[in-house]
Amino acid sequence: MDKxxxxxxxxxxxxxxxxxxxxxxxxxxxxPVFVLNRDIICDAVRFLYxxxxxxxxxxxxxxxxxxxxxxxxxxGVMYQLHNLRKNYRIRLKVxxxxxxxxxxxxxxxxxxxxxxxxxxxDFFGINFTxxxxxxxxxxxxxxxxxxMRKEFPLEDGTREDKDDTMxxx
Amino acid sequence: xxNTNTNLIEKEYTTLNLGPTxxxxxxxxxxxxxxxxxxxxxxxxxxxxxHRAFEKIAEHRNYYQITTLTxxxxxxxxxxxxxxxxxxxxxxxxxxxxxxxxxxxxxxMELSRIADHLICNSVIGVDTGALTVxxxxxQLRERIYELFEEICGARLTTNIGRVGxxxxxxSPKVWNILDTILKEVPKGLKEFEKLLVRNRIFMDxxxxxxxxxxxxxxxxxFTGPNxxxxxxxxxxxxxxxxxxxxxxxxxxxxxxxxxTYDRFMVREEEMWQSMSIIKQAMEKIKKEPxxxxxxxxxxxxxxxxxxxxxxxxxxxxHFKIVMGEANVPKGEIYHAVEGGNGELGFYIISExxxxxxxxxxxxxxxxxxxxxxxxxKGCLLSDAILTMSSMNVIAGELDA
Numbered sequence: 001m002d003k004x005x006x007x008x009x010x011x012x013x014x015x016x017x018x019x020x021x022x023x024x025x026x027x028x029x030x031x032p033v034f035v036l037n038r039d040i041i042c043d044a045v046r047f048l049y050x051x052x053x054x055x056x057x058x059x060x061x062x063x064x065x066x067x068x069x070x071x072x073x074x075x076g077v078m079y080q081l082h083n084l085r086k087n088y089r090i091r092l093k094v095x096x097x098x099x100x101x102x103x104x105x106x107x108x109x110x111x112x113x114x115x116x117x118x119x120x121x122d123f124f125g126i127n128f129t130x131x132x133x134x135x136x137x138x139x140x141x142x143x144x145x146x147x148m149r150k151e152f153p154l155e156d157g158t159r160e161d162k163d164d165t166m167x168x169x
Numbered sequence: 170x171x172n173t174n175t176n177l178i179e180k181e182y183t184t185l186n187l188g189p190t191x192x193x194x195x196x197x198x199x200x201x202x203x204x205x206x207x208x209x210x211x212x213x214x215x216x217x218x219x220h221r222a223f224e225k226i227a228e229h230r231n232y233y234q235i236t237t238l239t240x241x242x243x244x245x246x247x248x249x250x251x252x253x254x255x256x257x258x259x260x261x262x263x264x265x266x267x268x269x270x271x272x273x274x275x276x277x278m279e280l281s282r283i284a285d286h287l288i289c290n291s292v293i294g295v296d297t298g299a300l301t302v303x304x305x306x307x308q309l310r311e312r313i314y315e316l317f318e319e320i321c322g323a324r325l326t327t328n329i330g331r332v333g334x335x336x337x338x339x340s341p342k343v344w345n346i347l348d349t350i351l352k353e354v355p356k357g358l359k360e361f362e363k364l365l366v367r368n369r370i371f372m373d374x375x376x377x378x379x380x381x382x383x384x385x386x387x388x389x390x391f392t393g394p395n396x397x398x399x400x401x402x403x404x405x406x407x408x409x410x411x412x413x414x415x416x417x418x419x420x421x422x423x424x425x426x427x428x429t430y431d432r433f434m435v436r437e438e439e440m441w442q443s444m445s446i447i448k449q450a451m452e453k454i455k456k457e458p459x460x461x462x463x464x465x466x467x468x469x470x471x472x473x474x475x476x477x478x479x480x481x482x483x484x485x486x487h488f489k490i491v492m493g494e495a496n497v498p499k500g501e502i503y504h505a506v507e508g509g510n511g512e513l514g515f516y517i518i519s520e521x522x523x524x525x526x527x528x529x530x531x532x533x534x535x536x537x538x539x540x541x542x543x544x545x546k547g548c549l550l551s552d553a554i555l556t557m558s559s560m561n562v563i564a565g566e567l568d569a
Contacts, residue, residue, distance in 0.1 A: 029260065029502045059390050061503070063516055063529035078516070078529075080503065084387075084401070087408050091503075112390035115539040123224075138217035138568060147225060154229045 006088055007032035010054065017047055031080075031091045038094040041079070042104040042130070045092070048081060049109055054088065056081035059106070062116040064124035065093075068150050074098035075126060079106070105131040123148035182210060185550075189218055193554045195292060196564035200542070200553075207549050212542040216535075220568040227528040231493025232258050233332060233469060235528070240326035242532060243566040246285035246509035247327045248277045248317065256411055257504035257515035258332045261497070266464050269457035270334035271412045272450045276347070277320070277329060278412075278506075279443040279450075283354065284313045285509030286394075286436040289561040293433050294365060296558045297374045302364050309350075309357045316346045333470055334463025351448065358440060366437070372430065379544050379556025380428040389540040392533050393511025395560055398435045399427030405507040416453070417446050429559040436561075468495035493523045510534050510561055534566040 001009070007027055014022045014034060021040035026033045036044055048056040058081065065076035073095040082089050094103060105128035106113045117128045118137040125146035128134055136143065145152060188199040197218040203211040223238045230238075239250040252274050259266060266274075291306040314324040319342050321329040330336060339347075365371045381391070386399040396403055404421045406414040422438035424431030463470055471490055476483035499521045505514035511533030520526040537560065545553040 029500060031501075031503060033501075058387060060505075060512065061514060061516060061529070061531045063527070065518075065527060080516075084403050084408075110390065111385075111388040112536055112539065115535065119535075138220040140217075147222065154225055 001086070001088070003027055003030060003032055006090070010034065010048075010090060013051065013054065014044065014047075018044060028091070031089060033091045033093060035093045035095065038077075038096045038103050041077075041092065041094050042106050042108065045079065045081070045106045046109045048090075054083060055085070056083050056088070056090065058082040058084050059110040059112055059116075060089070062113060062120065064120035064126055064148065065095075066124060066149050067095075070095070072097050075101050075124060077103055077120065077126060101125055102127045102129050104129055105134075107131055122146075125149070180205075187550075187553070189215075193296065195558060196562065196567075198557070198562065198564065198567075202550070202553075204550070207551075209545050209548055209550060209553055212545055212553075214538070214542055216538070217568055219564050223530065223569045224528055228524055228526070231523050232495065232497070232525070233490075233493070235525075236330075237326070237328050239530075240328055241565050242513070242530065242569065243285070243509050243534070243563045244325055245288050245561075245563060246281040247325065248281040248329045249285075249506060249508045250513060251327060251329050252278055252412070253504065253506035253508065253513050254515055255330050255332050256506065257502065257517055260502045260504050261500055261517055261519055262332070262466070262468070262495075263498070264333050264464050264466055266334050266412075267457075267461045268413065269454055269459075269461045270463055272454045272457070273335050273339060273462060274330060274412050275414070275417075275450045276447050277317075279446045280313050280316065280350070282443050282509055283440050284310050285561075286440050289509075289558070290365075290433055290436050291361070292558045293375070293429065293555065294371075296555050297371055299365065299368075299371065302361055305357065305364075306361060309354050312346065312350050312353060316343060316350065319343050319346060331463060331469055333466035336463075338460050338462045347447075347451070351444070354440075354444060358437075362437065366434070375430040375433060375555065375559070376428060377426070378429040378552045379548065379559065380426050381540065381544055382427060385540070385543075386427060386537075389537060391511070391537045391540070393507065393509070394432055394435045394439060395427075395537055396511065397422065398424035398431035400425055405505050405512050409505065411504070411506060417449050419446050429555050432559045495523070497521055497523065505531065508533060510563065510566065511537070530569060532566045532569055534562050535569070538562050538567055 007025055011025045018040050021037040023035040048054050060082045061080040063078045065078055068074055075098050076093055076095040079092040103126060105117055117131055120126050121134055122136045122139050123146060183204045185202045185204050187202055188194050189197045199215040201213045202209050227235045236251050236254050239254045240247040242250045287306045287310050291303040294302040317327050318324050321327050381399055383399040383401050386396050400423050402421045402423050407421055419442045422435050424435050472483040472486050477487045497519050499519055501518045503514055503516045505512045513533060514531030516529040517525045518527040545556055
């Protein structure tokens with residue numbers, strides 16, 4: 001099945017199952033991308049897992065996103081699912097307000113999401129509700145900020161001996 | 170005097186810290202184990218001891234500068250990581266790499282897969298008490314590293330290749346070393362297999378040690394040799410071929426039990442398959458036009474040094490490339506390669522600036538290491554050590 005047909009098929013199924021939970025879809029390079037409402041993400045992943053035709057039973061990747069200029073939709077999570085039998089690959093995205101960064105955890109469907117979600121909690125402060133053990137994983141426990149958010153500079157902002165304006169950093 | 174009334178003795182567990190620095194863990198991993206005698210009742214792993222914030226650094230570096238970060242992921246097979254990154258950027262820029270450069274890349278990637286698996290399998294030998302094989306194997310690995318050194322000047326953190334192909338063509342010496350490797354590696358591998366594969370002590374020690382079922386492995390998003398040892402034939406090279414892997418004839422070995430012995434055997438067979446792929450690539454290269462080794466992308470391939478020193482335009486180009494003045498298209502891509510440990514994926518979001526807006530690395534080690542605590546529950550402590558080394562957990566890739 002080519003990418004466009006896959007996009008239409010998944011879109012149709014998601015729309016029929018979740019109605020308003022489905023927000024938009026797009027073909028990005030080689031992946032169909034679906035933007036969903038964050039409240040239904042766990043149900044949507046479970047639905048795609050159990051659906052006989054699609055059966056997305058492998059979680060490839062999970063990444064946090066931060067777009068400070070999208071007011072009210074600053075934070076996001078990207079999920080990449082894979083059907084290993086038919087080699088279908090899709091990407092799901094959810095976006096939400098930075099002031100209430102709660103997303104249902106998908107650990108009930110994929111055990112492997114455990115550390116992936118912990119990582120994004122650690123770096124973006126995304127609160128995965130229903131996660132069995134949501135605590136920092138790569139950074140130290142007493143860190144007070146979320147370093148992958150765009151407002152945190154890579155280097156110490158008080159230093160004056162480094163001028164990066166010429167380097168576009 | 171023997172105490173026969175067992176009710177009087179309260180059952181007590183021992184807490185044991187395995188790591189962070191422990192000679193048997195081959196890296197910085199901490200596992201807090203709750204032990205009942207020698208049996209592990211519960212375990213908790215702590216990771217992040219060598220976290221270096223690659224994803225954050227990548228948001229502030231030009232595309233070609235990120236290659237050096239990928240070296241330091243799985244440092245047993247850095248060339249695969251480099252090539253994976255180059256291919257991801259090529260996908261973003263829509264660059265078509267010449268066939269000959271693709272075959273050169275395949276030779277390098279398969280050699281580093283052999284180097285990676287050699288280390289992992291010989292370390293299983295070390296942890297079962299067979300130190301000798303480890304020393305034998307290092308002679309073979311040394312040949313492969315000599316070849317990397319001849320191509321790019323570095324051995325471990327290679328930074329090999331460029332976006333669009335290779336930085337330079339293979340010199341005659343590289344082909345000579347490659348011939349030596351093709352002669353020596355099969356011989357060495359056979360010797361290695363004779364020492365371990367049907368060795369009664371080794372088999373007793375590894376069969377049934379740290380098994381994982383196919384269902385559980387998929388639940389935990391295992392990839393690579395660890396997933397294949399459990400019986401799932403998922404290989405990125407076959408499912409989503411890159412760099413012309415679809416033209417090559419090779420088999421994907423699978424195990425049945427997903428235990429240490431199966432992981433060992435899957436890696437062993439993969440090395441033979443890699444040897445065959447290298448031979449096929451060398452045949453294919455002969456049919457391609459000679460001395461073509463990159464796509465000559467003006468955004469990434471530096472002009473020759475004589476021109477840079479004597480020619481104004483070349484100097485300007487050189488400066489522009491080094492400063493990262495590439496015309497980066499907007500887009501969002503994911504590209505995965507079959508790394509030494511499984512599906513190594515690069516997810517890039519570009520908003521058009523010099524650096525990626527967001528770069529996320531799918532690190533196979535990080536994802537499958539979370540199953541470790543479950544796999545060692547109820548095992549003996551010595552089996553836990555063996556399970557870890559057979560999963561080939563590399564600290565650099567785990568912590569990124």
